Amino acid sequence: MPDTPAIQHRIQALTEQLHHLNHQYYQLDISEIPDQEFDQLLAELQQLEAAHPDLALPNSPTRRVGGTITKQFPTAVHRFPMLSLGNTYSEDDLREFDERVQKGLEGAPYGYVCELKIDGVAMSLHYEHGQLTQGVTRGDGTRGDVVTANVRTIKTLPLALRPGPGQPEDFEVRGEVFMPLPVFEELNAEREQNGEALLANPRNAASGTLKLQNSAQVAARKLRFYAYSLLTPGRHFASHSDALEALTAYGLPVSNTWRRASSIEEVLEFVHYWAKKRFDLPMATDGIVIKVDNLRQQDQLGYTAKSPRWAIAYKYPAEAARTRLNDVLYNVGRTGAVTPVAVLTPVPLAGTVVKRATLHNANQIELLDLRLGDMVYVEKGGEIIPKITGVDLTARPADTVPIQYPTACPACGTPLVRPEGEAHFRCPNERGCPPQLKARLEHYVSRKALNIDGLGAETVGRFFELGMVKTPADIYDLPARRPELVTLERLGEKSIDNLIAGIEASKQVPFPRVLFGLGIRYVGETVAQKLAAHYRSIDALMAATAEDMAAVPEVGGVIAVAAAHWFQQPENRELIERLRQAGVQLEVTGEAPVPASDRLAGLTFVISGVFEQHSREELQLLITSNGGKITGSISKKLSYLVAGDNMGPAKREKALGFKVPIISETDLMGMLPPADAGAQDDTAADTEAAGPPAPAAGPGQQGSLF
Known part of the structure; x- marks a missing residue:
């Protein structure tokens, strides 16, 4: 019999230790132990929780990796309404706001807190006894979606708070979930390589990420969170600034850019300082929030029907520039997608000098009716990616003609194709188009793939131009060509030694990263990991059909066919x-994992729809670990169709036509050994209950609502 108290104590100790290490790393930039040791502790906790799911804690650090697939998001009523702030783009309006505050407080001394307005998604978090219990989106301000499983994946957000002075037993934290700019740019670069539409800005990217049904995908997007207010039914702090300092003490991330201001002049100084400085930050911001600091004075000033009288948001005007469109270049990506890029007369914009702007695809050029020589208006989408938003038709030369999108690849001359349902034209010459070949080499040696030390994108690109490498396999012939390498300029003996050592070390890179490095269209990091874990070898993967691959969780038909x-x-x-x-x-x-039983040996299953107690991936694991086989197609040979909610009617009709038994999740669990069924039931996702009705905003509510 297991020593349950000892196991429970170890799980508690590991959980507390990992929460502490996460706080040190993500909040204080302190690495107390090596990454390998951290991973070992996390792996130990995962193993203990898998063996004893009933002892796992709700806010275990293992929940950060995600994995829950949600059928739909339940909703919850906000205990304190999430109202909107009044906006202004005028400094004169800020002075008028200050005059209203002065009048409302009848001449009493007052001060402000100035905070950067991060361009993300407003979020309300509920903590009870120091534990995160619920995360709810703004929604309509009264009721929002419960996205707790997704919020738990945010690594900068503590699942368990650090004890602090005056910490309430039950309180809410309001803040902003956002996508850091480097993550956003990396995500868009990957989408561009795959020929997918680019995301407009980090706010849209963060919002879309929080709506994903699979929290594992949310975890991969590396969202972040900044808290900006604390709310309780009673009063625990005298001022908003005190509450911000308390949040920091509890371990919650608070942007260190906030400042107290004793006058409207100091507020304006803050506004002016960040007008340009904000472009140096790793997240998108679009303004400044100004709040009266004293909470009793906030109560005294009160609210209008839609917003508080004690706070206002100053929005920086969208920066735009007018410049000339001199040319359009057409870049060919790794997958053959041809992307047009506008070449502009250089113009200052939002802290940088813009020389080029994305045109996305042929549809965008046609929509704007662009012509060479046009005077165009350029803005930064989300103040990040330059884009052309319009044309000054009054300045258009009389002899201009619409831009004609090329019909042949600008690099190799192959006729372009436009697959049905896609926005991009593509070059189908995968084996002979130089930019595609070069981009695939750069992808293979990139950090997330083989990460070959001494062979970065620039070096491998140089070898390609010299004709020394054309495919990833050619890289492994380079050590034998050392006499040729030493003749190259800017490549000394030490650099060659590092290069050869890096190539040799790359032979130990795990299979999932090699699979990702092959550059198969649509096969990103996550899909590569899923395929590698399922098939375990390249030979098994090569032998699989598209239908077989489509049955692997998170793969799907389009990826499988490619x-x-x-x-x-x-x-x-x-x-x-x-x-x-x-x-x-x-x-x-x-x-390979040891099968739990052979109870389903000889049986094949198709899993379709969304299920109440398990994700599709969990059901697949249950079937395969008990000897069954998963397939993606319905045929006469199929043993069972496991049907969940929202299953397509075509599959049901096809199964009925072939007289394939259609079973439910419960039916499947009944086919498994009782121990496995019980263990899985213990790991079912917790349901989130809606909170009590929200009272009207007014005196006695601690903290700000925004």
């Missing part, structure tokens, strides 16, 4: 054989 097509190409099979001969890892190392 991957199956890639593996069918003789050139790609030759590439894999050369990588195998070079010693690259093409299978998952270590022993």
Whole structure:
């Protein structure tokens, strides 16, 4: 019999230790232990929780990786309404606001707190006894979506608070969930490579991420959170600034850019300082929030029907510039997508000099009716990506003609194709188009793929231009060409030694990263990990059909078709054989998971729809670990269709036509050994209950509402 108290004590100790290490790392930039040691502690906790799910704590650090698939988001009523702030773009309006505050307080001394207005998604978090219990979006201000599982994936957000003076037993934290600019840019770069539409700005990206049904995908987006107010039914602090300092003491992330101001002049100084300085920050901001600091004075000033009288948001005007469109270049990406880029007369905009702007695709050029020589208006989408928003038709030369999108690849001359349902034209010459070949090499050596030390994008690009490497397999021939390497300029003996050592070390890179590095269209990091974990070797993956791959969680039909097509190409099979001969890892190392039973041996299943107690991935694992097989297609040979909510009617009709039994999640659980069924039931996601009705905003509410 297991020693339950000892196991429970170890789980508690690991949980507290990992929460502490996360706080030190993400809040204080302190690494108390090596990453490997942290990973070992986390792995130990995961193993204990898997073996004893009933002892796992609700806010375990293991929940940050996500994994929950939500059928739909329940809603909850905000205990304190999330009202809107009045906005202004005028400094004169700020002075008028100050005059209203002075009049409302009848001449009593007062001060302000100035905070940067982060361009993200407003979020309300509920903490009870120091534990995060619920995360709710703004919604309509009265009721919002419960997205607790997604919020728990934010690494800068403490699931368990640090004890602090005056910490209420039950309180709410209001703040902003946002996507850091480097993450946003990386996400858009990946989408551009895959030929997907670019996200407009980090706010839209953060909002869309929080709406994802799979929290594992949310975790991969690396969202962040800044708190900006604390609310309780009673009064715990005298001022808003005191509450911000308390939030920091409790371990919650608060942007250190906020400042107290004793007058409207100091407020304006803050506004002027950040007008340009904000562009140096790693997150998007679009203004300043000004709040009366003293909470009793906030109560005295009160509210209008829609907003408080004690706070206002100053929005920086959207910066735009007018300049000339001199040319349009057409870049060919790794997947063959042809992206137009506007070449502009350089113009200052939002802290930088803009020389180029994205035009997205042929549709955008046609929509704007762009012509070379036009005077165009340029803005930064979300103050990040320059884009053309319009044309000054009054300045258009009389002899201009509409821009004609090329019909042939600008790099290799191959006729372009436009797949049905896609916005981009593509060059289909995968094996001979230089930009595609070069981009695939750069992808293979990139940090998230093989990460070959001494062989960055610039160096591998140089080798490509010299004709020394054309495919990833050619990289492993470079050590034998050392006499040729030493003749190259700017490549000394030490650099060559580092290069050869890096190539040798890349042979130990795990299979999932190698699979990602192959650059198969639509196969990003997450999909590569899922496929590698499911098939465990490149040979098994090559033997799989598109239907088989489509049954792997988070893969789907479009990805499966692209991957199956890639593996069918003789050139790609030759590439894999050369990588195998070079010693690259093409299978998952270590022993395969031991089957729980053979209860489902000889049976095949299709899983479709969304389920109450398990994710599709969990159901797949239950089936395969008990000897069953997953497939993506319905045929006469299929044993069972496991049907959840929102399953497509076509699959149901097809199953009925083939007389395939249609079973529910409960039916499937009944086919499994009781121990497995019980263990899985214990790990079912907690349901989130809606809170009590929201009282009217007014005196006695601690903190600000925004």
